[in-house]
């Protein structure tokens with residue numbers, strides 16, 4: 001199976017699992033897209049009104065970006081009057097508008113994202129946000145989990161490793177089997193595919 | 197101490213479930229939707245091969261559990277996890293309470309864990325004064341209602357949105373809308389505070405990987421991620437049966453688990469945790485977040501794993517029952533179970549639900565909780581056909597049944613049956629006497645108009661046939677003339693029902709066999725196949741008749757042993773060898789290989805061609821007997837026969853669903869049997885068929901009896917009876 005096919009299967013399977021897939025050139029465009037999504041999105045519902053003040057700014061957390069990526073996003077956030085936070089996300093249990101993460105690799109057969117979540121901030125960014133934007137290099141998509149087994153094993157064998165498979169938004173069908181998105185995690189998952 | 201429920205109490209609880217309209221509709225919709233969803237999820241996968249692979253992985257891991265566990269424990273310790281082996285449920289509860297005490301944990305949040313349900317962990321911790329909150333939506337709902345889950349992966353499937361809205365209104369002291377989306381948001385909000393305040397998180401785990409000391413948790417809602425991220429202590433409780441060599445095996449199982457459980461390709465989250473993860477200071481400059489814990493920056497959470505035995509080691513060492521541990525807890529065996537579909541999980545489980553619950557209740561929750569439950573099975577085999585772990589569930593259910601009877605004493609009824617069956621001559625003369633004794637009740641018609649006194653009113657849901665004046669064996673002895681040059685030689689295994697109730701089905705077949713020049717033997721010493729005894733848990737009697745039958749067929753020179761009864765054929769083929777292996781003289785005597793069901797014999801060994809212009813009926817529906825389609829894998833042959841005999845086969849949605857007969861099942865649970873039957877008859881009626889054909893006299897008895905009683909506008913026949921004398925044989 002060639003790259004094109006793998007990519008198209010990934011897109012198809014991810015969409016089936018409720019993810020919204022975009023393709024945006026490079027990281028810069030991807031971050032631009034994320035910020036545009038945040039702009040368009042309403043303020044998040046404060047789940048802990050007793051503990052968190054009503055927000056004046058929208059909040060984005062992007063703890064696993066590298067310094068260059070972070071700089072680009074920081075500029076964009078300032079232009080749009082968003083608050084970019086990367087530390088102590090525990091202080092925001094009421095919720096964030098957006099969490100942005102760069103993804104280790106994708107798995108086409110199920111439309112799954114593999115994210116090294118050893119850092120607590122990375123974990124919370126993907127749990128407390130209403131919209132999770134996951135940026136994935138198209139080249140990092142494997143066809144099956146078995147193809148990714150080596151990579152996965154390398155992640156897992158680090159002590160304290162916390163590795164997440166993420167497929168679509170948080171969901172439940174516990175009431176009358178009606179599929180509902182956004183239980184304890186994001187209401188929406190956007191995947192932005194980029195080139196090298 | 198809870199007192200154990202009597203059989204009568206159990207039955208009245210069942211009748212309550214049957215009367216629950218919402219439950220019935222919910223279960224029925226689910227059964228239909230699941231079938232489609234599963235099919236779709238596996239559409240581009242060879243599911244049987246994959247399941248075989250999973251079964252092999254699990255069975256190897258169970259065989260090597262000691263070694264793998266040792267490896268897992270040492271790796272996990274290396275990674276900084278505290279490991280606690282727990283021999284019993286009590287031990288596990290005590291260990292977890294002690295961890296709570298030692299870490300100063302007062303508030304506990306949990307993600308879904310059947311193992312925690314198994315040991316009644318919440319109850320134990322709450323009695324210790326701890327606050328325990330379930331965070332999986334369904335689990336939270338049933339926790340608020342103070343009941344157990346009714347499905348292993350959909351705990352609140354028995355409840356309506358209205359019930360949930362009422363419950364949430366009470367919990368939040370605020371009127372809540374009954375829109376599902378809004379109800380989910382209520383849970384999101386209510387539970388967030390619980391997450392934040394919790395000191396300790398408890399999870400189960402789906403996989404434990406020896407190579408890396410990792411646990412894997414499968415979830416959809418994302419609650420397990422918060423449970424393992426927010427609180428400063430994480431306790432994972434898992435049965436030792438979750439052990440696997442490495443992620444490779446876990447990934448293979450994970451390919452099947454969600455698809456088989458709900459038709460979902462993969463769950464939203466699979467979380468792999470190798471040791472305690474980072475847990476940041478929760479008190480820094482944060483007066484707002486109320487938490488009891490104060491930790492230093494950069495520290496890791498405290499992580500414990502409780503490895504529960506609770507009888508698993510003993511099961512692993514039992515050659516027959518070890519396969520029970522191949523279960524991956526997806527709940528598919530409940531999804532397809534006709535009994536579950538009618539009564540729901542609270543009536544078809546103790547903690548573990550569905551077929552697997554009928555088996556494991558005995559091991560985990562004792563004989564007293566298993567004794568009634570284990571009888572509530574039609575033995576239809578639907579569970580086995582979808583089991584992700586490749587477990588022979590129906591067979592093991594019967595093994596448990598007979599184990600319980602051996603331990604507690606056999607009821608008189610089943611003892612008598614066992615005794616009677618063992619003695620063929622006595623059995624057959626009883627049947628002959630019964631044929632005379634019933635005269636007054638049949639009023640000369642071939643049906644029992646009024647049931648004899650021994651049956652209660654609830655058995656009156658179908659019209660039962662009368663026992664014939666002249667059983668087939670007498671007719672055969674008197675009239676049979678062998679062909680001069682037979683093309684094939686067969687023996688017929690009739691089974692009791694056809695011999696003594698429906699001899700006409702056999703006679704119809706004889707006419708066809710004659711035209712095809714097939715020589716027929718009918719050994720007079722043949723008796724009941726033994727399945728009814730198995731169904732009642734009388735394994736010894738089943739073995740005795742099996743040995744008699746082996747004797748009866750021993751010296752015959754025949755190519756095949758043909759049976760028109762799918763149940764007999766399947767029992768003789770699938771169970772006989774295991775039953776008599778250590779008792780028969782030699783393997784050649786075990787005639788299972790020669791047994792072939794009627795339709796397959798006719799299509800494959802005689803051959804029929806399509807009738808050009810014969811139009812014998814309107815639409816003809818087929819009821820595929822459980823023991824034919826699943827027991828023997830025969831699916832296409834009956835349809836070929838239907839069409840070849842000038843009938844027009846029409847597919848029905850529930851073609852392969854059990855009819856609810858199940859031998860003694862329908863006598864023990866007449867109300868469930870009636871509901872399963874009615875659903876089946878509805879399905880046939882909806883197809884517009886004017887004829888329903890099947891290939892098992894037991895099914896004929898159930899379906900025809902029900903159709904008559906309910907005045908349905910179609911006839912019910914055995915497949916041998918519809919073959920036209922003009923059908924061309926090739």
Ligand code: SF4
Pocket residue numbers: 529532533534535536550551554572573574575576577578579580589590
């Ligand atoms: S054999 Fe049929 S009735 Fe029995 S547990 Fe399995 S699915 Fe249910």
Ligand code: SF4
Pocket residue numbers: 522523524525526527528529530550551552579582583584585586587589
């Ligand atoms: S017994 Fe089989 S079908 Fe039932 S839950 Fe276990 S693996 Fe699934």
